[in-house]
Amino acid sequence: MVLFLAGLGCCVLGLVAAMVLSIERRVVVASLSGSLGCLLTFVAASHVLISGRAASFHSSLLLPLNGVSLTLDPLGALFVAMTSFVGIATLVYYVGYAKSELRSRTALSLLLLFLMSLLSVPAASSVVTLMFSWEFMALSSMLLIMVEQRRHVEARSAAQWYGAMTQLGAASILLGLLLLSLKSGQTFGDIRAHASAMSPTLRSFAFVLTLIGFASKAGAVPFHVWLPKAHPEAPSHVSALMSSAMVAMGVYGIVRVGDDLLAGGTLWWWVVVVALGVVSALFGALHAVTSVDLKRLLAYSTIDILGLVLIGVGCSGALAATGHPGDAHLALIGALLLVVSHASFKGCLFLGAGAVERATGSRSLDQLGGLIRRIPITTALFGVGALSIVAVPAFSGFTSEWLLLQGLLHGFVDKSSPTLIVLLVGVVALALTGGLTAVTFVKAIGIGFLGQARSTGAASAHEVPRAMQFGMGILCIPCVALGVAPGLVIPLVSRAADVGSASVVSRSVENGIGLTLDHVRGAIEPMLLLAGFLMIVALISGVKSLLRRPARKVEAWRGGGDRPTARMQYTATSYAEPLQRVFADVLRPEIDVEVTHAVESHYYEQSLSYESRVDDAVERLAYQPVIRTFTRVGLAARRLQNGSVHRYLAFGFVALLIVLVVLA
Amino acid sequence: MSTSFYVGALELTTGAVLVCAVMTLWRRQVRTIVTMLRLQGVALASVAGVLAWHERDLGLAITAALVLAVKGALVPWLLRRVIRLDPRSRETAPLINVPASLVSAAFLIVVSYVVSSKLTALAPSAASRLVPVGVATVLVGYFMLVTRRRSVSQIVGLLLVDNGIGLVTFLLTAGVPLIVELGSTLDVLLVVVVLQVLVVNAGARHGSFDLDQMRELHD
Numbered sequence: 001m002v003l004f005l006a007g008l009g010c011c012v013l014g015l016v017a018a019m020v021l022s023i024e025r026r027v028v029v030a031s032l033s034g035s036l037g038c039l040l041t042f043v044a045a046s047h048v049l050i051s052g053r054a055a056s057f058h059s060s061l062l063l064p065l066n067g068v069s070l071t072l073d074p075l076g077a078l079f080v081a082m083t084s085f086v087g088i089a090t091l092v093y094y095v096g097y098a099k100s101e102l103r104s105r106t107a108l109s110l111l112l113l114f115l116m117s118l119l120s121v122p123a124a125s126s127v128v129t130l131m132f133s134w135e136f137m138a139l140s141s142m143l144l145i146m147v148e149q150r151r152h153v154e155a156r157s158a159a160q161w162y163g164a165m166t167q168l169g170a171a172s173i174l175l176g177l178l179l180l181s182l183k184s185g186q187t188f189g190d191i192r193a194h195a196s197a198m199s200p201t202l203r204s205f206a207f208v209l210t211l212i213g214f215a216s217k218a219g220a221v222p223f224h225v226w227l228p229k230a231h232p233e234a235p236s237h238v239s240a241l242m243s244s245a246m247v248a249m250g251v252y253g254i255v256r257v258g259d260d261l262l263a264g265g266t267l268w269w270w271v272v273v274v275a276l277g278v279v280s281a282l283f284g285a286l287h288a289v290t291s292v293d294l295k296r297l298l299a300y301s302t303i304d305i306l307g308l309v310l311i312g313v314g315c316s317g318a319l320a321a322t323g324h325p326g327d328a329h330l331a332l333i334g335a336l337l338l339v340v341s342h343a344s345f346k347g348c349l350f351l352g353a354g355a356v357e358r359a360t361g362s363r364s365l366d367q368l369g370g371l372i373r374r375i376p377i378t379t380a381l382f383g384v385g386a387l388s389i390v391a392v393p394a395f396s397g398f399t400s401e402w403l404l405l406q407g408l409l410h411g412f413v414d415k416s417s418p419t420l421i422v423l424l425v426g427v428v429a430l431a432l433t434g435g436l437t438a439v440t441f442v443k444a445i446g447i448g449f450l451g452q453a454r455s456t457g458a459a460s461a462h463e464v465p466r467a468m469q470f471g472m473g474i475l476c477i478p479c480v481a482l483g484v485a486p487g488l489v490i491p492l493v494s495r496a497a498d499v500g501s502a503s504v505v506s507r508s509v510e511n512g513i514g515l516t517l518d519h520v521r522g523a524i525e526p527m528l529l530l531a532g533f534l535m536i537v538a539l540i541s542g543v544k545s546l547l548r549r550p551a552r553k554v555e556a557w558r559g560g561g562d563r564p565t566a567r568m569q570y571t572a573t574s575y576a577e578p579l580q581r582v583f584a585d586v587l588r589p590e591i592d593v594e595v596t597h598a599v600e601s602h603y604y605e606q607s608l609s610y611e612s613r614v615d616d617a618v619e620r621l622a623y624q625p626v627i628r629t630f631t632r633v634g635l636a637a638r639r640l641q642n643g644s645v646h647r648y649l650a651f652g653f654v655a656l657l658i659v660l661v662v663l664a
Numbered sequence: 665m666s667t668s669f670y671v672g673a674l675e676l677t678t679g680a681v682l683v684c685a686v687m688t689l690w691r692r693q694v695r696t697i698v699t700m701l702r703l704q705g706v707a708l709a710s711v712a713g714v715l716a717w718h719e720r721d722l723g724l725a726i727t728a729a730l731v732l733a734v735k736g737a738l739v740p741w742l743l744r745r746v747i748r749l750d751p752r753s754r755e756t757a758p759l760i761n762v763p764a765s766l767v768s769a770a771f772l773i774v775v776s777y778v779v780s781s782k783l784t785a786l787a788p789s790a791a792s793r794l795v796p797v798g799v800a801t802v803l804v805g806y807f808m809l810v811t812r813r814r815s816v817s818q819i820v821g822l823l824l825v826d827n828g829i830g831l832v833t834f835l836l837t838a839g840v841p842l843i844v845e846l847g848s849t850l851d852v853l854l855v856v857v858v859l860q861v862l863v864v865n866a867g868a869r870h871g872s873f874d875l876d877q878m879r880e881l882h883d
Contacts, residue, residue, distance in 0.1 A: 646759060646810060646811075646813075649806075649809050649810045650810045652806075653806050653807065653809070653810050656803075656806065657775065657803075660775070660776075660779045661775065661778070661779065663779075664778055664779040664780075664781070664782060
């Protein structure tokens with residue numbers, strides 16, 4: 001615990017440095033100090049995970065009334081470790097990335113503040129501490145989105161959306177937690193002790209309230225609208241932190257409240273969670289496929305992956321509620337591992353998108369192309385992230401989705417019908433989104449990095465500074481490590497998943513470099529898989545080199561064209577068009593086709609432009625009407641206010657009379 | 665002092681407070697209104713005096729003297745100075761005309777009787793039976809605040825509210841501790857002084873000080 005506090009202390013030092021030092025020194029000094037802090041918290045959290053012993057700290061000096069209580073138990077420590085790892089990578093990246101506004105005192109100190117609040121949310125062990133850190137997290141990230149608002153005007157509206165949604169979510173969480181702590185004290189230990197004595201209705205009510213808040217943070221449809229706005233508009237290091245660490249706090253909250261504080265609960269809670277997960281996974285995946293903006297694509301894929309996580313968490317809860325703690329434990333390990341690997345690959349991808357934007361000046365896939373030759377290192381690092389997210393074996397995404405699938409599939413055996421349906425829907429959603437994610441990232445890599453440059457910016461791209469590559473590289477380590485040697489990490493995650501009723505089964509996972517599941521007889525050895533794959537590659541290339549014939553140069557068939565140009569390639573829009581057509585009922589795309597005819601003849605067209613936009617249907621159908629109504633009511637209320645003092649006095653007078661008459 | 669004399673005196677003085685309040689709504693001349701306010705201050709002081717006599721309470725007697733000095737003399741004198749300095753504020757210029765104001769006052773008095781019936785029922789006594797009169801004074805004062813345009817009448821409205829509150833306090837509790845009464849009286853004095861300075865300065869700067877024209881400060 002001392003290490004954890006020292007880590008936070010280092011962040012505070014960085015904060016002071018950010019405010020005091022001159023612009024040349026402050027970026028490096030503050031980042032170094034922040035990274036050191038993250039390193040310390042990482043070590044502290046790893047120690048808790050390895051030893052399995054929780055550490056706690058209480059001080060009544062820092063906050064009035066109830067003071068600050070922090071506890072690092074394995075579940076919280078997993079999230080702290082994950083956040084500090086991403087934090088180190090982000091700060092290293094930031095040293096190279098920071099330019100103009102991003103180097104200001106505000107931007108730098110907000111970044112460190114955001115990091116500190118992210119670290120303290122999973123460590124908080126009382127309602128007040130949790131809400132305090134939660135609000136700090138929300139506010140600092142909202143301001144960070146706005147840092148570049150002078151140049152990106154959209155950032156303002158994104159921050160507005162984000163602010164409104166996060167505050168509503170926080171209010172909902174606060175209400176739920178207050179309901180929980182109504183009878184008991186406000187520390188988590190008290191709530192845990194009194195939870196079983198609460199009435200079932202109150203428990204359900206509290207769970208649903210906190211679920212709404214946490215799900216909105218985790219970007220679950222229909223509470224996701226802020227996410228595809230905020231993530232693309234934020235500076236890339238902030239998007240990486242938000243997408244990998246902050247969004248995960250939503251999952252942490254659901255697991256903490258549902259599995260830990262309320263110790264399981266009833267089946268329908270978890271069915272709701274699975275439903276949220278399924279809808280978000282499919283919705284996110286479909287929008288990611290059709291997105292053209294690279295960062296928007298990544299944002300929607302965050303919704304997709306977090307949806308899968310929610311499916312895992314929900315199925316785990318459902319299995320636990322129907323009395324299958326072993327499978328529940330397995331599904332929860334899968335979900336938590338997916339959160340961890342999402343943090344690494346999505347952090348890497350967002351940092352990569354930032355590097356691409358810095359190198360080419362654009363993040364629209366239709367403006368990119370041919371980057372693999374101009375910026376090979378960034379491409380390779382982005383590629384590792386992409387391989388990981390599409391769950392190619394020997395990368396982290398594969399391990400976590402395999403575990404999740406094992407948990408769901410083994411839950412099938414002779415179960416009551418509601419659970420069976422839940423699991424079945426979960427598996428189907430997992431499979432479908434897996435396919436869509438693959439298409440998405442084939443598009444991102446194929447259109448964005450391969451082929452020929454589609455704009456001068458892409459044609460003249462230059463490799464980004466070393467620090468940025470280094471930052472991405474740090475995040476690639478867990479992407480590969482979790483995929484190749486999952487046995488080293490899974491015991492730690494399994495300890496973190498020992499919450500609530502799932503802790504009945506102490507060990508369902510075997511140690512070792514590979515992975516063996518005890519009671520369901522499943523095993524993978526990614527090392528062997530990788531070795532086998534490499535052998536096959538070596539074999540094929542060997543055979544090929546043996547059978548090589550001298551190359552023959554011939555003219556390619558050109559289909560009437562003179563030379564292949566960049567415009568003949570597939571674009572991101574055209575690549576996604578068939579899928580967009582298939583899912584038109586869900587996506588509701590808006591398509592503009594504009595044809596200009598030649599002056600001489602109407603039968604010849606001079607130019608043709610095709611534009612398709614996929615708006616968020618949930619936003620259009622569910623949010624816009626509410627906003628319109630509010631605006632109308634607000635405008636009507638404005639008529640009451642004409643600035644006349646007499647009118648205000650009269651309001652007071654009438655109110656006084658009404659109160660008197662009502663009370664009498 | 666016999667009980668019937670005490671009751672009669674209390675009813676007379678209390679009634680005078682309310683009558684003065686209604687009179688301020690009736691008259692248009694600001695000078696007359698200030699006179700009414702002075703009479704009301706005297707009436708309020710007499711209420712306190714009668715109660716002090718009946719309770720044989722020295723503190724209350726001092727309070728009565730204090731009320732007489734501040735509300736019967738000092739405040740009206742300050743207001744007269746304002747009127748002299750700002751010649752435009754001779755007329756009250758009501759937003760609602762006088763007959764309508766009087767009808768509203770009657771309505772407010774009825775409301776206050778209805779409203780404070782519960783309060784009276786708590787501890788029926790000669791003094792607490794008269795609480796509705798105090799409440800009515802408060803409401804009439806508030807009504808004046810809402811419907812009169814000139815700043816001096818606004819001050820008068822505020823003072824009526826304060827007098828009404830004072831009356832209710834006297835009638836219900838037979839006087840609050842002297843120190844509290846001292847504080848609240850000084851508060852009122854301060855408010856009047858501040859308003860006077862404000863009116864005179866604003867008059868010098870903008871040429872007038874009508875609350876209606878304050879609307880320009882809005883957005």
